[in-house]
Amino acid sequence: xxxxxxxxxxxxxxxxxxxxxxxxxxxxxxxxxxxxxxxxxxxxxxxxxxxxxxxxxxxxxxxxxxxxxxxxxxxxxxxxxxxxxxxxxxxxxxxxxxxxxxxxxxxxxxxxxx
Amino acid sequence: xxxxxxxxxxxxxxxxxxxxxxxxxxxxxxxxxxxxxxxxxxxxxxxxxxxxxxxxxxxxxxxxxxxxxxxxxxxxxxxxxxxxxxxxxxxxxxxxxxxxxxxxxxxxxxxxxx
Numbered sequence: 001x002x003x004x005x006x007x008x009x010x011x012x013x014x015x016x017x018x019x020x021x022x023x024x025x026x027x028x029x030x031x032x033x034x035x036x037x038x039x040x041x042x043x044x045x046x047x048x049x050x051x052x053x054x055x056x057x058x059x060x061x062x063x064x065x066x067x068x069x070x071x072x073x074x075x076x077x078x079x080x081x082x083x084x085x086x087x088x089x090x091x092x093x094x095x096x097x098x099x100x101x102x103x104x105x106x107x108x109x110x111x112x113x114x
Numbered sequence: 115x116x117x118x119x120x121x122x123x124x125x126x127x128x129x130x131x132x133x134x135x136x137x138x139x140x141x142x143x144x145x146x147x148x149x150x151x152x153x154x155x156x157x158x159x160x161x162x163x164x165x166x167x168x169x170x171x172x173x174x175x176x177x178x179x180x181x182x183x184x185x186x187x188x189x190x191x192x193x194x195x196x197x198x199x200x201x202x203x204x205x206x207x208x209x210x211x212x213x214x215x216x217x218x219x220x221x222x223x224x225x226x227x228x
Contacts, residue, residue, distance in 0.1 A: 004157070035216075043158065043203060043218040056215050091157050099207050100146045100165065103216060105157030 002026045004106035006092050012112045013082055021077045021109045023092030032075045033093040033103060034067065036060070043091070049075065050098070082113045117141055118206055120219035127226050133191040135222050137204030140185065146207040148216070149178060149189045151200045158203060162189070194226045 005024045013019050025032050034046040047057040049067055066078045075094075079086055089110050093103040119138045127133045135149075145166035150158035164171040164178045164187075171178050177190045187204055204219045 042220050045215045045217065048215060058215075093157075100163075102148060102160040102163060104160065105150075107155065107157045 004092055004094055004104055006090075006106035006109050008109060009107070010110045010112070012114065015084055015113055016081050019079050019082055019111065021079075021090050021092075021111070023075045023077075023106055024073050025075055025092065025094030026104055027073070029094035029096050029104070031055075031095045031098060031101070032067075032069070033095075034077045035091045035093060035105075036088040037091065037108075038085075038088040046077070079111075082111075084113050087111055087113045117144075118204060118217050118219040120202075120204060120222045122222050123220070124223040124225070127194045127224065129196055129226055129228050130193045133189075133194045133198065133224055133226065135189040135191075135202050135204075135224065137187040137189075137219050138185060139187070139206055141206075142182075142185065144206040144217075147178070147180060147187050148205045148207075149176075150203045150205060150218075151198075152203065152221070153200050161202075191224075194224075196226050196228050199224055199226045 007022045032049040035043050037043045045058050047061045047067055048055045064080045068076050089108040091105050091108045093105045095101040095103045117140050148163040149161045151161050152158045162173050162176045162178050164180050169180050175191055179188045191198055201221045201223050203221045205216045
């Protein structure tokens with residue numbers, strides 16, 4: 001069964017550094033997402049992406065965050081200047097259609113900011 | 115943000131018995147509901163969904179019930195198996211959500227004892 005793949009599985013970075021988290025969504029999916037889960041807390045929506053543009057973003061997704069689909073397969077999340085509170089599991093997801101279509105998640109990237 | 119609540123952080127069930135996981139939501143604009151299962155070090159895996167025009171959806175051992183008047187959703191697993199031990203999240207879509215944002219509950223950890 002096709003799956004969403006994320007790299008790296010674990011990223012350690014120093015506060016203030018830039019990080020790029022990478023995702024390869026399922027190939028025939030059209031909608032792409034980033035979610036995150038801080039340890040012990042809920043899975044939180046960050047951003048959705050469709051037709052090469054952001055369709056919705058949460059309050060968490062401030063100017064320090066950006067997303068890009070640089071080619072036909074990759075979907076990236078960039079954090080420009082990491083903060084300690086950015087430490088979390090970051091999940092990429094994709095879906096075939098919009099509302100009502102289940103999201104398929106990758107196994108996540110654990111980001112640790114020191 | 116308490117729009118979606120799972121009031122039981124954990125549930126322990128004997129193998130072969132029924133597991134009932136509950137979820138409450140506050141916004142009547144939600145109209146599509148999903149359950150996800152999550153194992154440690156993996157992303158959420160889609161289990162089953164239901165739209166607001168139905169009150170029950172069944173898939174093998176998993177049945178989801180929706181009570182719109184009570185704004186309550188439940189997942190029944192019968193019979194429960196040790197491999198079902200995981201964290202279960204309910205998630206909801208808004209019906210006017212152009213960005214296809216899922217809102218997750220806080221999760222319930224299910225332990226199925228052999």
